[in-house]
Structures are given as structure tokens and as C-alpha cells.
Amino acid sequence: MEQVPCAGCSTFFIPRNKFQIFCSKPCCQRIRKTLWQKQKLATDPEYKEEQRLAQKKWLQNNPDYWKDYRRRHPEKADRNRSLQKIRNMKNRRDQIIYKSSKNIGIAKMDSRKPRGYKLSGQYWLVPAVAKIDAVKIFITSVPVNSP
Ligand SMILES: [Zn+2]
Numbered sequence: 001m002e003q004v005p006c007a008g009c010s011t012f013f014i015p016r017n018k019f020q021i022f023c024s025k026p027c028c029q030r031i032r033k034t035l036w037q038k039q040k041l042a043t044d045p046e047y048k049e050e051q052r053l054a055q056k057k058w059l060q061n062n063p064d065y066w067k068d069y070r071r072r073h074p075e076k077a078d079r080n081r082s083l084q085k086i087r088n089m090k091n092r093r094d095q096i097i098y099k100s101s102k103n104i105g106i107a108k109m110d111s112r113k114p115r116g117y118k119l120s121g122q123y124w125l126v127p128a129v130a131k132i133d134a135v136k137i138f139i140t141s142v143p144v145n146s147p
Helices: 026-043 045-061 065-072 074-102
Strands: 121-125 135-139
Touching: 026 045, 065 074, 074 121
Parallel strands: none
Antiparallel strands: 121 135
8 A cells, every 4th residue: 555644643554444644553553542542532422421420430530630630740730720710700791691691671881890909910812712732921010200
């Protein structure tokens, strides 16, 4: 059979059959399996439920896994905390939009009040539409009188 480029690493390899598009390198096989599982979860509700139960059972047998993970990877825990804040803000905004859409009558055009947020700190810029990676940014307050 003729050599073809791997869908994972673009290296040319000889496939075992015409359906094989990933080479045998472990990293490419991991990609293949991840894609397969993603597709399987999206199309097979029974498989999805089995996976959910298996994960639940595994977590019951390893109750400290996430606690240990956060301790071993503080930067990931930090990132997740930032992303959760964003998700919470989105949920709150959606709830406000939902509640206000149920109100019939007078709309308060500008009911926002300044809350005196302290903006300084580390944040994640998360694209809302495009599927690209989040970017970590730093925001520092600058005194009004500074040059
Ligand atoms: Zn490959």
C-alpha cells in the first residue's frame, strides 16, 4: 500500500487499510482515540451513560484525586478559578436577561451602579466565539495623576 501523511503528525506512513489515517505513534493514537470517544459520546447515549457511571465509580475509589491534582498543579487551579468566575458572570447575565425578558412594562434603561471593583490582578481572556486558547493577562491600576 502507498504511503500517506498521518492526520496527527503529518509524517508519511504505510496504512494497514484504506481507513487508517493515523500512524502508530502513541501521541497520534491518543488523538485518534480522543476523536473516536468524542464522536461516540456525542452519538451513543448508552456509552455516554456507561462512561459517566464508570467515572463516578472511579472518583468514589479515588476521592482525593481532584484535591491532589489542584495541589500538584496550582496554575491549573488558578486558571480554572478564573474561568469559573467568567462562567458565573455569564450565567448571572443570562439569568438577568431571562428575568428581564419575562417582565412586561417599563424597562430600566440604566440600572447599573458602580460597584468599585478592584480590577488589578491576573485574568484569562477567553474567546467567546472562536475556539482558540485563552490568554493570561495582567491588569494593574494606574493612579489618575501619573504622567
Ligand atoms: Zn502520526
